[in-house]
Amino acid sequence: MTDASNVSAEEPQLAEPHLGAVLASAGLDAEYVRAEGNILYQRGEDGGEIPVVDYAGGYGSLLLGHNNPAITAYAKELLDAGVPVHSQFSLHPEAAELALALNRIVRRETGDAEPFFAVFANTGAEANEAAVKHAEMDRGIRLGALLESIGSGLAAVREAVRDGSATVPTEVFTRLGLGPHAAGAAALDELIDHINAHNEAQAQRPPVFLTPEGSFHGKLVSTVQLTHNEGYRTPFRALAAQARFVPLDQPGALRKIVDEERGTLLGLVVEDGQVRVSEQESPVICAFILEPVQGEGGIRELSPEFVREIQEVCAEVGTPVIVDEIQSGMGRTGDFLAGTRLGLRGDYYTLAKSLGGGLAKISVLLVRASRYQGQFELIHSSTFAKDGFSNRIALKVLELLEADDGAAYRRAAELGDRLLAVLGSVRDDFPEVVKDVRGRGLMLGLEFHDQSGAAAPPVAEAARAGLFGYLVAGHLLRAHRVRTFPTASAPGTLRFEPSIQLSDDDIAWLESALRDTCDIIRGGYQRPLALPTP
Template identity: 25%
Template sequence: MSTELKNKSVVKEQYKEVNEYANKVLDLIEKDSVTEEEAKWVMKETVANFREYVNPGFLEYRKTVTKDTQFASVEWSDSGSCFKDVSGKEYIDCLGGFGIYNVGHRHPKVVKAVTDQLKRQALHSQDLLDPLRAMLAKILADITPGDLKFSFFVNSGTEAVEAALKLAKMHSERTTFIATTRAFHGKSLGSLSGTAKGVFRKPFLPLIPGFKHVQFGDIDMMRKTMEACALTGEDVAAVILEPIQGEGGVILPPEGYLKEVRELCDQFGALLIFDEVQTGMGRTGKMFAAEVYDVVPDIICLAKAFGGGVMPAGAIVAKEEVFKSLFPNPFMHTTTFGGNPLACAAAIATINVLIEENLPERSEEVGEYFLKGLKEAATGHEDKVLEIRGKGLMIGIEFHSDEIGYEISKGMFDNGILVAGTLVNSKTIRIEPPLTISYEEVDTVIKTFKQVLNSVKVK
């Protein structure tokens, strides 16, 4: 047999093995439930494949999903405010995919909209006019604050920020941006230039030129920086802010700060970009945090919960005066999958659910109850808990050290509650459950938090 035939034979055998493996996985996907033996196989394969083919660092990083170094949980199914691991253990989700599941896990209306659309057409042709994109854009123009009007659709938060930055540059041809300390705007190159976490930035320096960072909440520093930029001919194109900082630790702005930033932007001819990737879609007690603080930005960035926890989806919505830079040539900034029919169907259904079920208002009410309960549970543990703060169902619990935060988040996970605590930022853990979380589930979280606080010892 020739070498060429031998090589083809080897390749054919490899494809056969791959196909057998793929069929086994597809069979598991098809099942409503798995056997104990199948669950063990899934766990073993998941850990081995993360180590060999994804990134072994995740196995060390995700310590909140381990028990005595043994991997205790591989997620498998979800509904409502909870998810289950492959072994059937249920967890109350207070991480919510860092704010993805505002309308809950697999809300029936969102799932139905996506599956109905999938039966007819999954992706668009890229050439003809796609109707759902147009209809979603109209809905966004109607629900976003002030005179925000034109939409551009993307797949994720960092893409939304990239689009906003490019649009700001096109609007004025200025190249200076002001972001803030503790900000998180994403990790693609432009977004990362606005992000303030040194651990994410350092390996990729130098980033996009023109970015300056000032202290979040310090209006005098913001004013002086804008004045200095004007005096040196580096006039500011835009200020980009999270109305409430998420990754930074649920940092609320000082009273009047966002309005003063708006006034400064008007004074210096700069745009104001609100990154509402995490605060939008009802999370803070209003549909958008901009409404909480009565400020209208020039561009708003949306993602995470925008796709209803079913589809990856994001958008920017801008004022016509800003967006019209893209009118002459709409192809100056594009994305293949942005605004696809499935994502648009999910977003339209999500907005429908938020309105029909009064979820922004519910977020405010349940959030106040949750915040009060957590503060009461922390009474007597002032040596561990520094502060508990939040707005709506975006709550941060700040501890005196990373070690305490890590032990608390791990302890809660072991007791069936998932919260956002990582090795990168364990000092503050975030509570961001679905806005549909029941009062009974909230009580369970508070009770568990109190129990874990009692069990954790300060060294």
């Protein structure tokens, strides 16, 4: 067996070498040897441990901290007891218990009494992929039912015309662009053929997904097409259904897009002995998927007005709303669901990251009972989903979050307010460097002004290459032992997603580091950012 710590520096780097080079160029190629609470530890040259304050928080996965004692103790207990991890295609009472626990919390936060069925997965992207697949399956079933109903109606009209109880007015042919026709079986057959061809064309239209600009829902085949960043999406455009990206806070933009995509299914009915054309909405728009607080899009919270418009328009056309709470949920914003305060009510919810308590890889898709298709469980599966270990860890996480009447949520909100005040103070003192501070709870972002015209060449070059945020993150790590990263699709915005183990000293340490960094960026003392050694 090879000890990874003893791998020679001369050995070729075969594990994602390009990414390793990118990390090295920004000075982020650190190796961590231990983690506890809100601290990661590097090994110093003398063999001692160097603490690093972790504000990246596993991209939001560590609300309860690294190696939370209660969770690690429980994990050891499970492993020592020999709990079956892999017992696929059997009963999993702990999964049923977890689904009930999640339902109780969602019901409390949203006031929605309708149950949600749970489909388990491993990662947030996989939960979103399952949501997209289920929504498309549901759309296909609804479309098929509509076409079957229309077909039955056409058959009834054909029979009524043949037995003389109904006639086809000339305006019916004219309305459908067929020109004036005389009544008769042949003309009726042509009319029905025309309607069937129209409906078949509508049925063959690919599904359309709606999502806000700035969205990020994963990098799998389907979810990457729902991610606004073209760098992630464009190389794989041909592989999956496309999305329409809705501008944020532009009243009427969503309705305009929906009107552009709408489709109509035609049918025939008999009214007072006359054949009339009927129209029904074709379910072209499969789903609207959104994050209440956009994570990788720059820590941007949707406005209540935009959320209200989404709910209204989607209800009008029967489009389900998928609420992606992968990064914002599980209490990170001070509520179990970040969308609660926005008045957001979903037909689907996806949860992951902190659901695993920093140890287990688990995610879940919750589907409203009235939309749930049970056969989905037989055609969608995952080897590592719903395993005995992860489900039990997730139950322990919920127990810790809910303890003391939700003390963890209150802690996240209180720490977030204090941290936001510190970030706001830095912005106020360095307005030429910091453009904006935003977010809620322990999901905060600090956006820098464009530095492509900075006097220091390394800073200007990094900004023009879209790497300025990584350069700053590297400086914070090397010079101040503070760990954070830019958001993936807004590289000028640093993320701050620490755990509720964050201390007053950690917050003070960050403030000092940010102030020093901003002072350097604006040219204070003519000092450079700490660049990696070539």
